[in-house]
Every structure is written in C-alpha cells, then in structure tokens.
Amino acid sequence: MDDLKRPTLDSDFTCDMAFNKITKWAQKNSLWLLAYGTGCGAIELSPTMTSRYDWSRLGIRGSATPRQADLLLITGYLSTKTLKRVIRSYEQMQDPKYVIGFGSCTINGGMYYDSYNTIKQLDLYIPVDVYINGCMPRPEAVLSGLAYLKDKIGDKKADGWIKYKQNFEWYRENQKKILKSFNGDNMPDKYNW
Amino acid sequence: MVDYAILLIALPLFAAFLIPLVAMVNKNWPKYIPILVTAFNSVLSINLLLYLNAHNGTPFIVKIGGFIPPFGINLFIGYLAIILLMLISFVGLMISLYTINTVKDAESRYYMLFILLLMGVTGLVITGDLFNMFVFLEITSISAYSLTAYKRDGLSLEASMKYILIGSLASVFVLIGIGVIYYSTHTLNIADISNHINTVPKYIKMFSLSMLLIGLAIEAELFPVNGWVPDVYQASPTPVTTIFSSIVVKATIYVFFRVLFTVFRADLTVMNFVMGLGVITLLIGEISALKQVNIKRMLAYSSIGQVGLIVIAISSYSSMGVAGGIYQMINHAIFKGILFLGTAYMITSVSGTGKISDLKGIAQKMPISSFIVSFSIIALLGVPPLTGFWAKMMILSSVMSSGHQIIVALILFATVVEAVYYLKFIAVIYDSSEITNSFKSTIKFNKIVPIVLFALTIILFSVVPQFLVKFQDVLLKAANELTNVSSYISIVLGS
Amino acid sequence: MNVLRTIALILSLGFLSSILFYKIRELRNLSIIASLSVALGFVIKFFGIYTGIKRAFSYKDLFYFKFDAFSNFFVVLILGVGLLAILASWNYMKEKKGETFFYVFFMLTILGMVGLVYSRDMLSFFIGWEVMTMGSFLVILQSNEKDRFKFALRYFIISLIGAYSLLWSMFIIYNKVHSFKFSAFNSSVFTKGELTTLLITISIGFLIKAAIMPFHTWASGAYSRSPLTFTAFFSGAMSKMGIYGLFIFLYGSIGLSAIYKTGYNEFFQTSYFQYTLVWLGVITAFLGTLRAILSEDIRVMLAYSSVGQLGYMLIGIGLGSTLGLTATLFHVVTHGLFKTSLFIVVAAIIHRTGKTKFHELGGLINNMPIAFIATLISIITLAGIPPLGGFATKWLLYEAMIEKRMFFATAITMLASIGAFLYAYRLIQNLFLGQRKLEHDDVKPAPLTMQIAMLIPALGMVFLGFFPNLLIKYTNLFIELINIDFFKLGVKVTDTAFTNSYGYWNAFYLGSAVVIIFIVSTIYYNLQRRAKIYKIGQLDIYTAGEYVTRETPLNYSFNFYGFIFDSLKPAIKYSVTNFITRISKEFIALSDFVRRIYTGNGQHYAIFTMIFTIITLIYFLS
C-alpha cells in the first residue's frame, strides 16, 4: 500500500465543473448503483430498497448496466472468478464512480480468511471508497454507509476513481497476481478498453 | 406454259427408282441423290414463284397429257402450293444434307423411300384430282410406314405396326369417302365435284364428308385419332421424324382443308366441329408434353399441339386466319426442323438415350446449336418481334373476330403450358451446375449447316419488316386460294 | 430531326456496341454509358415538347409513337436508373461469369422499355413489353446463383400469363374498334360486360408486372436471383412499367367514364373496379411489408419491400383522383430513387463480403461509410419520415384516400408504412450497425462506381424532401396530359406548402425547422466544455461482466422480429406462393394423367378411331 500514489486533483483529473456546487450536490443526491450480488450480502439489499427502509428517498436507485451506474456495491466475498467480472464492470462505469465494500469479507476475507480461492482485501484490486463492516451488515448499517459515502462525495473525498486511474499499473499488477491467465481470459490491459 | 411443273413429281419418282441402279454402281452415291433432287425442286419452285409473280399472282393449272379438266388429271399451282412446295423442297434439302452419315447402315432403300415420301407429299399439295390425291396419300403413307420401321428394333417395328393399323383405317375411310362422292357426282376432279356438290343429296354429301374428314384427320394428327403420332415420332430415325413433323403433316392439313373448303364447300357447322377438334388437339398435345422425359416424344406432343393451332387458325375461315395458319405452318416447319435436328445432333454427341436429362449443361460444349435451339424455342413461343409472334397475332386476331374469345384464351393458355416445358428444356441445356457427360465436341458441318440455315430463315422472317409486309400479302393471296371456291373452279374449269 | 428517331438511334447504337464489343469491357461499358447518358440528356432537353404525334415507324399503320412529357417522365426514370445500374455493374459484374452478355440483355431490356413507354398503340406496346420481359429474363440467367433458372422460369411464365392476358384484351379491343391505336379506343362501343372483362384482363397483365398480390409470387425469387445491380433497375424502374401501363390503359385510353360505367359506388365516389384496385394495393402494401419484416435474406427482404411499395402506387392509381395519381407518380420517383440506392448498397455489400443473410453481416459502418449514408437516407425516405422525400408520398396518398372516404384502407396502409419502418431499421441495423464479424474486419469500401451510383439517388431524395413542389408541378402537368376529365383539381402547391381539403403540410418550413433544431441541439449538446468522449472498442459493451470474444455471436439479427412471427404463425403458413405451387403441382399431375390417353396400345387407338367415327357420323348426319 505504501507505493500507492495519493490522488491528486491536478492535471488531467482536475475539473472545475465536477466539483462545483451544483454538480457536487447532484452527484451526492443521485446515486445509481450497480448491485453486484457476489455474495450473501445481497440479501440485505432487498429490505433496504423496499418499503421499510426505501433507499429511493435518498435518491438511490438501482441501474441495470454499469454505463449508467455511479456506485458499485460489492456485497460480500469475491472469488477469483467473480473478480474478473467485477473489474470489468468497474472499468465500464463512467467517472466519477464509487465503490462500497460490503461486509467483512471485502475487508479481510471474513470467515473465508483462509480460503485459497477468495479475495481477502478488496482494495488491492479496485479502489474502495466506503467499507460497511459486519457479517451481515443490517439495512441500517447499509444506509449509514451510503450516507457516509454521500458526505464523502460532498467533501470531495470520494476519489477512488482518480486513485485507480493514477495508480492503474499498480492495480493491474495486483489483479494479475490473482488472475493468473489475465490476458488469456481476455482481460484488457488498458483502461477503458 | 409451265408444263415443266410436272417435273416436281416426275423427277423424284424417277430418281427414286434410279437409286437401286446407282447403288449397284457405287454404294456411296445414293446419299447424294436426295440432295440433288430437293435442290432441283427448290430451284423449280422458285422458278414457279417468279412465273406466278410475273402473271399477277393468278394461280394456274398444269394439264397432264393435255387433257382439259374435268377430264384427266390437272395440277393446281398458286401461291399456296408454291409456299408449300418451297417449304417441302427447302426442308427436304436441309434434311438430306443432315441425313448424310446420320442414319446408321443407310442403304439405298432408305434414300429411295425418302425420296418417295417427298414425292408423295409434293404431289399432295399440287394435285387437282381427288383420286390422284388418294394415290399420293398412299405413296406417302406406305413409304412412311417403311421408314418408321427402318431401324428394325422393337420400338420402331411396334410403332410402324400401329401406324399401319391406323393408317390403313384412314385409307379405307378416305377411299369410301371418295367412292361415295364419285358415285354421286361421276367425277373426280376437285373443281368439278365442287361445281356439282350442291346437287348431291345432303346425307350422302355429309356421309362422304365424314368419311374423308375422319380419314384425313388421322393423317393430319387430329385428336383423338392421332395415337400413332408419339410412337412413330419417337421410333423413326430423326430425319424421318423431322419430315413427318415439318412437311407431311402440313401437306395433309392442306389436303384436309382443301377437301373441306373446296370439295364440300363446308359451312360453319363443319368448321366449328373442326375448330373444336383443333382446340382439343392443341390442349391435349401441349398438356401431354409437359411431363415428357424423352425429348423426341416431347417434341412429338408439341407437334400435335401446333397442328391443333394451325387447324384452329384455318378453320376460322377468315382470310386472315387462314393466312395465319399458313404462316404458322411455315414457322412450325422451320422450328421443328431446328428442334428435331438440333436435339438429335446434341443427343448423338453425348450418345444419350434421348432423355432430356442427358443434355444437362450441354450448352457449354455445343454453344452454337444450343443457342440456335433456344432461339428457335423463343421464336416458337411467340416472343415479339420474332416470327412466331406475327403468326400468332394473325391467328389470334382472326379467331377473336370470329367470336371465339374462349378459344383465344385457351390458345394463350396452351402457349403458357408450351412455354413451361420448352423453357425447362432450355434450363436443362444451359444448366452449368454439373456436366454429366464428358465428350469431345467436334463440329460436323453437314449437321450444323442445316440448323444455321433454318435459323437464318427465322431471322429473315422476323426482323426484315419490308419482307414481312410483302410476305403478308402473299399469305393473304394464298389464303384466298384455299378459301375462295368460285375462283378455284373458274381457274380450273376455265369459264 | 425527329426526336424519337434520334433516341431510338442512340439507344440502338448502344445496344449494337454492347454486342460488338461484348468482350472488351472498357469499350463496351463506356459506349453503353455514353449512349444512355446522351439519350438521357436528349430526353431532358426536349422534355417539354409534348404535342403532336410523331410516327417513328410504320408497318401498315400499326405502330405509333409519341414523344410527350408523361412518357418522358418515365423514360427519364428508366434511363437514369439504368445508367446508375450500369455504372454500378461496372465493378459489380467485373469478372463474373455472366458479365459479357449481361450488358447485351440489359440494353435489350432498356430498349424494350423505352419503346413501350413511347408507344401509343397496343401492338408496339406489347412488343416493347415482351422484349422487356424477355430481356430481363435473360439478364436473370446471367447471375451466378445456383437456383436462378427456377426463379427466372417462374418469373417468365408468370409474366407470360400477364402478357397474354394483355394480348387477349388487346384483341377484344381490336375486334371492336379495328385499330390498335390508343386514341382509337371508344368506350361507347363496348357493353358493360365487355368493359369489365377488359378492365380485369388489362389489370391482371399489369398487376403481374408490378408484382401486386396475389400475382407477386415471381417477385422475391426474380428480384433476389438477378445480378443485384440489375435488380436495382428491375425494382427501381422496371416494376413501374406495370404502373405506367395502368396509367396509360386505364386513364389514358379507356378513361374514367368507361371505368365508372362498370359500376359506380356513390358513397366512395369510385367505381367498384377502382375500389378493388385500391384494396389490392392495400393488401399488397400490408402483406408485402409483413413478408419483408419476416425475411432473413437481404435480397428477399428488399424484394418483398418492393412488392409492398408497389402496393402504394397501385392505391394511388385505384383512387384515380388527381391527388392519388400525384401520389403514385411521386412514389414512382421516390421509390425509384431509394430502391436503386438500396439495391446498389446491398450489391456492394454482397460483392465485398459474399454474404446475403442478415445474420452473417453487421457492423460495416466503418468499412463502408458512404454506403451507410446512402442507406440511412434511403431508409428514412422508405419509412416516410418527414424531412426527406418519402413523406410527400405518404402525405399525398393518405390525403387522397381520406378524400375518397376510404378510411379502413387508409388505416391499413398507414400500418403498412409503420411496418416499413420496422424492416427499414433492420436493414440498417443488421448490415451496418451492431458488432462487426471477425472475417469482415478488412472489408473494403464499396467500389467507386457503386458509391457514385448509390449517392446520386440519395442526393435526389434529400432534394425532394425540401422541394417536393418542383416535382408536383410536373406531375400536375402529366395528369392533365392523360385525359382525366374528372378531377381537374390538382394539388394546390403554394411555394412549398401542400394543402387540400383535409390537411396541409409545408415541406420546406418543416425541413428547415428540423435542420435548425438539429443545429441548436448540437450546440447545446456540446456546451459542456471539458466533456471527454472516448471512442471504445466494439467488445466493450455491457455483458453482465461476462467476457466475450470476437468469435462470440453478439449480434441480435437472426429471427429479428421473432415475436411477430410467433404471434402470427397460424396465419403466416397460408401464402399465395404455396397455393400457386400446389396448383402447379396438381396441374402437372393432371398432365401426367392426360399423357396416359396415349396408351401405346394400337387397339386402343383403333377404338378411339371407331368412337371418333361414330361421333362424327352422329354429328354430321343428324
């Protein structure tokens, strides 16, 4: 983690428009999420979106494709097989984009800490803006995580997507360590392939 | 006068009997004699045409032995006779050319019969005597029986047998008819009979007419008495088939109508009956041809159909219709000449059994003959402005104006059916997908020349308008000769 | 010098040179193109001359030809489309098997068509008609398709039936008026029954050529199996000959009053005959469109599309009002333009890729940009979407139908044109858009001559979209020319606005509005300063995270409108084509039966003879 560059908002990635007041407000209050139901955590999304908790009142709604999504939810453990899909989906999303790691598995492997086939630490592979811990996190925790992300966007701190771009080689290297046949699986070497 | 016209009959007769003698000298000479004879006849008929043109186109008679009609035999030569004569001699010449080296083991007998057949047909179209006509008919028929059986295999013997069976019936009917009419009018000269026909009691006249009609209908290939046709056409050697289809039938149709029009002064009831026969013949012929696999048999059925068309045309009794019928006779003679000779040439090249499928893709090997055959088919179907179209126009307009709209529709329908099987045939010979037979293509000039000459005739008739205009006048005059009884009588009997 | 003789001479020279130089490609093509363009220039130069009969060739006073604006309209179409098609063939037919004779027969077809369009008597009309049919039949045989014979034969046989139907009616007319001239026709000598027969037979003759249902069975095969550049001509110009014939025979020579004599419907203000024509047109437009929607082969789709489009033209003719005839003439032009363009595009694609099915193609936009633009303009015109020329037809046609109170027919026609939108979209989507197949990565753009040939009509369509009034001015003139004594109304055209009693439409304002809005939208669209647009690869699509390769078939193109097929399955299995096939099979079975009359048994023949004898004796002696 040490050789990771901290994101800088200069050069290509600075923008006066993306973080001015209106757009900041809009980005904060309109989060379309791509719920990647990788693990058991996805079960918690249904109560979060239905009548009891109703995340749509926070401006959150699901979207079917990564092209329109702002937020990628990694709900639980990732196997090496699903990691490929996650990377692919993440890279198809359009900037600015955010990732929420959901449950303990994304932080340290959780109960799969010694599994040979599971990703232990998600932010080695894609940048994570917010972690929601717990196994499982309850809808309340999910909502508070989302609220935290909104604040973070408001404070211009949700900059994982810049980090990913600026440290792209580093992320790719990590990804390639796990995914042995990276190009054999037709994984792209470039960003926005 | 033009008494030399008798040579048209006399010379072939002489030549026919000369052939065995020539054969004794050299075996190869007889095959050239038909060429000489037909060439001579061609020149002679052109000469007659020039003579006729020089004399305002009035038909003339040739008195044989100086007897003045109604006594003795006279020949009646007008435009119609000359057209048919030219047709006979021209087609005969072409076939003679084609025959060389075609008929296997051709003996002198073959050429003798061939010339006799031509002679009989020639006589049929110029004679002015009813019994003489019967004699020529018999000469034609008997040589035709023998020629049919010439190959001496099972098929041809069987066909010949059927032909003899039906043909003898025809002879009997014709003879009875002639006998009855002779009994009532005491004369055999056509003009004289015609002069007296109204004095004959009606039932005798009608009986005689029926007898002659049946007998001649058999020879003229009208349905339902044309059962012999497909077998004979299929079994006889190709040159003979061509003669049958191109010439013999035309001559018998001529005789058929000469008897009906001139001898019996037939009225509309008779003509309607004949037209009905023509329509049925046309339809049955064309529909039967649709599913034939043997090419000669298909062409035979097509010939039957065309005979029906010609009969319809002439029985419409209008000068335009008769002219159209005569035009169609010429066309059909030429087309069938090309088709029979051309397809036979193709089949012998692939040494096939005569099936259409044998000729698959042959156009690549034999482009000239394939092209000419296809061209003649297209002309036959009446695609304007080719010659078949003009004939069909004349026929249709006359049939229409005689008030038979349905028959026009039926003719057109039959033409569509005809188009189907002929175009299928073209499709087969131009099919380039696979070539079943591999053979060496060598152009045989004596085979290709007649076909090419025929094709040139089509082009002459089709695309030279000045010629067409003149030709139509000639046709109308010829039609008049067939239909105008009083002028016939006055020319023959000279009053 | 006589204009007609000159045109005939120029075209004949072209024809002769195509025969003479049939082996030397450049000389042959150049001479044909030269002769066609000189003739075209000539016709356009003398376009306005339309008075006076000029006899070009006389055979017993049978042949009459007339050089007038109405004929010139069609001749310009024939020569123009012919020129484009031959231009496109230069590359398309290059080194194909039938190349040498293709041009000969093509020129023959054009000769026949020009002859029939200028002719003013039935005989020369028929000759031209048959020469055209024969020529096109022979051209179809020059293609490289395996089953060309089957379809060419079908085309020829059915055309023959049509031609003979025509011939039959010609003789009915000749029998009464004793002249083949159009001007000699006098409807008063015919009874009602005869007129009805005439109308039916004449219509059958022309409807077959125009491939109107139920006489369309030849169309899909013949259109798709010809060399495709010829199909551009076939569909773009030749199918209109049926329409031209209907114009000339129904409204030119027979006249509305005679048509009305056969039965007049007060409510619809048309005769029953015209009413039938309209409904035939409507059914054709609808079912042709439906077939086009459901076809999987590009050529077959375009063929059925042509069938459907010809239906619109027939509707206009059936209406017989000025508005309807204007619509037809307008559609003759627009259909000529877009079908030519489309067929040449398809020819180019098949030429370059060798594929003819929708699901074998896709994503060619970057390879063939010009073809894409031509197709785009063509399908917008085809679907009748306003800023381009196709909408004028639709508007005129619907207003004409509404004016005649044929509301049901209008509804179904409009539905058919919505259907046209469906297949038009498929045409552009499955060919140019979507994923490109691996083997088509280095497909070259269409050959130059084909690009020219497909772009010129496209320009015409754009032009017509903004200035349809220029064409309307001429069509009004033509309709005056062909003796229509009923509706002298004309389509009111003030500057660019179309008005009739039911509605209005302003082509130029609307077109300009669209352009202005487009410009404004583009500006708005690009307001954002630092918007960075990334062009991404064709595989970078949403695939639910799954990774795909170029080999993966990612195009949705097979059975594109499967829903419609599934929904209408019970109805679709009945088709005229099947019916005709069935009938012809039965007929061949019948022929087999008839053939057996000739049993081959001599005794039977003898019995036949005896029966015949008895019948004859009974007939004559009773």
Place this chain on the structure above:
Amino acid sequence: MSTDSMYRLLVTIAVILGSIIYGFFINSLARRITARVQNRMGPPLKQPFIDVIKLYSKRTFVTHGIMQTLGPILMLTGIISTLILIPYGKGYLTLYSSNGDLITILYIMTFGQLAMALAVGQAGNPYGTIGVARGLTRMFGYELPLILALISLIALNHSADVNVIIANQHGGIANWNAFRHPFVGITALLAMLGMMSYQPFDNASAPAEVASGPITEFGGKFMAIMMTTNAMFVVAKLALLVDLFFGGASNIFILALKIFLLYLYPLFVGLVFPRFAMEDTFLFFWKWPTLIGFIGLAIAIF
C-alpha cells in the same frame, strides 16, 4: 423578423423548456405515487432534475461510433420537431402547428425513434437491439388501434387539422371526442397504454430481462439527453391526445392538468398489471383495441 414571429418563437422556446420541466415533474410525481402505492416514501420531487444534472456532469462519455454520438442529438431534434407541431392552446400557443397536420405529426414522431434506434444499433449491444426490436414490435402492435382512432377522428371532423379537431370539441365535456365517440375514445386509450411504455407493456426496456433495453449502452450525457427527450416526448404525446380526445385546452394550466390526469391512467394500469410477454403484447393490440377501433371507425363513417 416581425414581432409576431418573434413572439411565436419565444413562446415556442418557452413551451419546449416548459415541457422538459413539466415532463420531469410528472415523472417524479408518478414515482412518488408508485412509491405510495407500495407503501414507500419515494424520491423527492426534484429527483429527475438531480439525476439529469448528475448524468450531465459525468466525467467520461463513451461511445462506440458516430451514430451513437449523433443519435441523441437527432433524437432531440425529432422530439422538438414534434413538439412544435402540436398546438398547446390558442394563439401563439398553437406554435408552428400550421405547418403540418395530424399525419405529419404522426410521421415526424418516428424521426426521434429512428435516431434512437440507430444510436442503439451503433452501440453494438445485443440487449439494446433486442430492446429496439421489442419496441418496434410493440409499436407495430399499438399503431393499428391508434391509427384507427385517429382516422375515425379525421373522418368525423372532415379534417386532419389538429386545430380544427380541437375547435370542434368546444362546449363542455360531453363534446369531447373521447366521450362523444366512446368507441374511438376507448380505442385511443387502449392504444395509449402501448404508447406510454409503462407496465404491462414495458418489455422494450425491461430491466431484468434485457438489462435496460435500448439505453443499455448509454450513460452520462447521452443518458441525460435521453431522459430529457423522454420527458418532452411524454408531454408531447399526452398533449396530442388531450388535444385530440379531451377537448384541447384554452390555457396552458388546464392543459397541464389534463395531461397530468391522463398520465395517471397508464400509471395506475401499470401498477395493477405485471409485464406481458412480447407475443401477448403484440396480439393484445391487434385483438380487442383493433376490434373496438374498427367498430368506432365504422360508426364514424356510416
């Protein structure tokens, strides 16, 4: 430019902008109503605006080719061209409706749809193409009853001029076409269900089946423009239906009210019915609405 045409232009621009705002407004209202039906809160009313701004402020826009870039612009062009041909009231509010009648409107509507379809095609996503195929099939279905209803109106009013049709309906609710000619009205309302692409006829953009159908490959600015045009299109379609069947409107507020009330109808139908299969959708429109439409047309003619 005369003052008259200047005013007309200004009114037109105002109507275009207003249609965007109103379209978004009724959209979010609908979302809230849906939420209430499902016992939820629902998003705030300003949510569509927030979404559009957010989409517009995205940093990357990806495109697969020229048509995908041009498509949204052309779509916007098509919708605006449709908008300006529909009368929204009297006087200047008729906008440019004197440049085209009902048939013109019907055809120019398809311009935007074609542009959209082309853009989807260029995107190269099979889901998008399936969506378009479904949408077009549905259109082929609902156009039949719709056309029948419109033709009936033309037959009844002897005019294809929308202004004339509006004028013929003055004088109370009973004179509205929907009530005066009930068969025609019912047909139009049934066809409208297909036109509005709500449930049960939302198969074109069915999220769970074909991702989100046509818009699968569109994000950011493209998506923003699509949302905008959709909002405008909804207003345009509803305004046209109000004009034709519900007596038009004398002022813009009544029109807005009528539009909103009319909008509730497909919404409530959609809340009750689950999604139809494609074949059922297609056949539904060609069965009952068409039958009723034919009856209506027959009554209108005879």
